[in-house]
Amino acid sequence: MFSEKLLAWYDKERRDLPWRQNKKNPYYTWLSEIMLQQTTVATVIPYFQAFIKEWPTLLDLAEASLDQVLTKWQGLGYYSRARNLHRCAKILAKEFPSTEEQLLALPGIGPYTAAAIASIAFNQKAAAVDGNVVRVMSRYFAIGSRDPKGEVREKLKYLLSEKRCGDFTEALMELGALVCRPKNSLCLKCPLQKDCGAYSLGKVEDFPLKKLKRKLPTRYATAFIIRREDGAILLRKRPLQGLLGGMMEVPTTPWKEQKGKSIKKSPIIRHTFTHFHLEVEVFHSTRTMGFEGIWVHPQDLKNYALPTVMKKILKRDLEAL
Ligand code: SF4
Structure with missing residues (x-):
């Protein structure tokens, strides 16, 4: 019943998203799923379309350089996804595996994404959570756990539609996005309302139960906007491994948890990553102070893969264009 009601609702209410128009194209499913990790559908749509326009097939993407991919990815955040996407494209272009286990072995593909691709692109009975x-x-189910993922996965194994696994997966996500929303759920429009535990308890927004919050630490650094006489700015590439790997930055001191001596009147930029807050003091200079890199004229900054924190630091230079 659960599955029939859900699928009937989906057949009527589903959105026409660009990656759904070509449902049997695993490239579209994979690309959209990687982009949708940590990002909303509305944000992803223009990026997805730009990628497909630039690289219509998986083979095209596999032949692109990492810099091209990172540049197109700018603004989507969590850049390790773009680096893994690039590595993964090269593997998938040779052979696209169809089972959850095989997909899980690929770079950037965790349990959720493996299950989503297996079910949506290959109609496998996989529970994407x-x-x-x-x-x-x-x-x-009015689940009383603060970490309900495992229980949800178990229940899904019984509920998954035999014939329409991919649609079932998309339908459940779609219901969460459009009807069973974090706030202001539209329960009166929900196909599952009659048997919904939280609804019958009158406690819809209490579920899922909140996780206990942990406070993020703050790291501190100084960034140097070093300008040559002709206006060019010194940029360097971050190491490939690690946070924002392979992206461009202005030189900075190491990001440390102890606050260094502050330079009077220099502006402070704040940015929050998944695991920490960053406070950067911005210092302007005409001397290289031993830093090495490439010189980029302000009008060319847009051609480089700059992460959001660096765009904030270079805001004035970018806005002046
Ligand atoms: S909480 Fe409301 S929207 Fe969510 S499943 Fe229950 S009835 Fe549907």
């Missing part, structure tokens, strides 16, 4: 799915299932 993302935030939307956890919310719908926690509410429907």
Whole structure:
């Protein structure tokens, strides 16, 4: 019943998203799923379309350089996804595996993404559990755990539609995005309302139960905007491994948890990453102070893969264009 009601609703209400128009194209499914990790559908649509326009097939993407991919990815954040995407494209272009286990072995593909691709692109019976799915299932079954993922996965194994696994996966996510929303759920429009536990308790927004919050540490650094006489700015490439790997930056001191001596009146830029806050003091100079890199004229900055924190630091230079 659960599955029939959900699928009937999906057939009527589903959005026409660009990656759904060509449903049997695993390239589209994979690309959209990687982009959608940590990002909303509305943000992803123009990026997805730009990627498909530039690289219509997986083979095209596999032949692109990492810099080209990072530049197109600018603004989507979590850049390790772009680096893994690039590595993964080269593997997938040779052979695209169809099972959850094989997909899980690929770079940038975790349990959720492997299950989503296996079910959506290959109609395999795989339980893809993302935030939307956890919310719908926690509410429907009024799950009393603060970490309900495992329980949700177990329940899904029984509920998954035999014939339409891919549609079932997308339908559950779609219900979470459009109806069973984090706030202001549209329960009266929900196909599952009659048997929903949280709804019958009158406690929809209490589920899923909140995780206990942990406070993020703050790291501190000084960034140097070093300008040559002709206006060019010194940029360097971050190491390939690690946070924002392979992206461009202005030179900075190491990002440390102890605050260094502050330079009077220099502006402070704040940025929050998944695991820490960063406070950067911005210092302007005409001397290289031993830093090495490439000189880029302000009008060319847009051609380089600059992460959001660096765009904030270079805001005035970017806005002046
Ligand atoms: S009835 Fe409300 S809480 Fe329950 S699944 Fe539907 S939208 Fe979510």
